[in-house]
Amino acid sequence: MHAFFENRAERFDTYISRGLSYPLHLHPHLELFFMLSGETTVTVRGRSQILTPGSLAIIFPNQIHSYTAHSAESRATLVICELARTGGYVDLLLRSHPKNPFLKPELLHPNVAFAIGEMSAEHVRGENGNVYAPLIQLVLARVLPLLDLKSNKSADYRELTYQIADYVGGHFRDPLTLAELARKLGVSKFHLSHVFSEKFGQSFSSYLTKIRLACACGMLTDTVRSVTEIAEESGFESQRTFFRVFRQQYEETPLQYRHRVQGGGGLKKAGGTDLLTLKKGFIIDIKSIR
Numbered sequence: 001m002h003a004f005f006e007n008r009a010e011r012f013d014t015y016i017s018r019g020l021s022y023p024l025h026l027h028p029h030l031e032l033f034f035m036l037s038g039e040t041t042v043t044v045r046g047r048s049q050i051l052t053p054g055s056l057a058i059i060f061p062n063q064i065h066s067y068t069a070h071s072a073e074s075r076a077t078l079v080i081c082e083l084a085r086t087g088g089y090v091d092l093l094l095r096s097h098p099k100n101p102f103l104k105p106e107l108l109h110p111n112v113a114f115a116i117g118e119m120s121a122e123h124v125r126g127e128n129g130n131v132y133a134p135l136i137q138l139v140l141a142r143v144l145p146l147l148d149l150k151s152n153k154s155a156d157y158r159e160l161t162y163q164i165a166d167y168v169g170g171h172f173r174d175p176l177t178l179a180e181l182a183r184k185l186g187v188s189k190f191h192l193s194h195v196f197s198e199k200f201g202q203s204f205s206s207y208l209t210k211i212r213l214a215c216a217c218g219m220l221t222d223t224v225r226s227v228t229e230i231a232e233e234s235g236f237e238s239q240r241t242f243f244r245v246f247r248q249q250y251e252e253t254p255l256q257y258r259h260r261v262q263g264g265g266g267l268k269k270a271g272g273t274d275l276l277t278l279k280k281g282f283i284i285d286i287k288s289i290r
Contacts, residue, residue: 176208
C-alpha cells in the first residue's frame with residue numbers, strides 16, 4: 001500500500017486527532033478538518049493556514065495536503081468519506097477545488113459544527129451508519145456557497161507533485177535518492193530539487209525522512225516490534241540514523257515515544273492479521289511490509 005497516495009478501503013472514518021503532524025499526502029476521498037483546540041497549520045495545494053478552534057479546512061478529492069500541530073494538545077475532528085456519501089455534490093467535488101479551503105469560525109453556520117460532532121458521536125457508538133450521508137451533505141450545503149471554486153485542469157492529475165507523492169509513497173522503504181527518483185519520473189534532479197523547494201516547501205531528504213518517521217511512529221504506537229525492526233522496515237539505513245533523526249524531530253527517543261503514546265492501547269487485530277495504524281484510520285497489513 002502507498003502510505004502517501006492512499007486508496008482507502010474504508011467508506012467512512014472520523015476521529016479526534018491530538019497533536020497530529022502528517023506529511024504531504026493525497027487520497028480520493030473528501031476530508032474535513034475541524035479544529036477543536038490549540039493550533040495546527042494545514043497545507044492544501046501549497047496554501048497554508050493556521051487553524052484555530054472552530055475553523056474548518058475542507059480537502060477535496062486528490063488534493064495534496066498536510067498537517068503540522070503546534071503542540072501535543074492541538075485537537076481536531078477529522079472526517080474522511082467516500083464520494084458516494086456526498087449525493088449530488090460528487091461531480092462538483094471531482095471537477096473543482098477551493099481557491100481557499102480554509103474557513104474561519106465566524107463564517108460557519110452552526111449546523112457545520114453540529115453535523116461534524118454528530119458524525120463523530122455516531123461513529124464512536126457504531127449505531128447507525130446511514131446518518132453519515134445526510135450529515136455530510138448538510139455540511140457541504142452550508143460550506144460550498146462560501147468557497148471560491150476553481151475548475152481542475154486535466155494537467156492537475158499528471159502534475160509532477162502527484163507523481164512524486166505516488167512514487168515515494170510506494171518506495172520510501174527502499175534506499176531512494178533524488179537522482180533515482182528523477183530518473184524514474186523522467187526529469188532532471190535539478191528540476192526535481194526545485195519542485196521540492198517550491199511545491200513541497202522542503203528538500204527531498206527532509207520529505208523522505210518525514211514519511212519514514214510517520215511510518216515508524218505508527219509501528220511504535222500500534223505494534224510490539226523492536227526498534228531495530230521498525231527502523232529497518234521504515235526505510236532507515238541504520239538504527240543510529242533512525243535514533244538521530246527521531247530525536248531531532250520529536251525531542252525524545254523512539255522508546256520514550258512508544259511509552260508515552262501507547263497508554264495500554266495494544267496491537268489491533270482483524271481476522272487474525274496483525275495491523276498497524278500509520279495515521280489513525282489508515283490501516284496497513286504488517287505482513288505486506290515484511
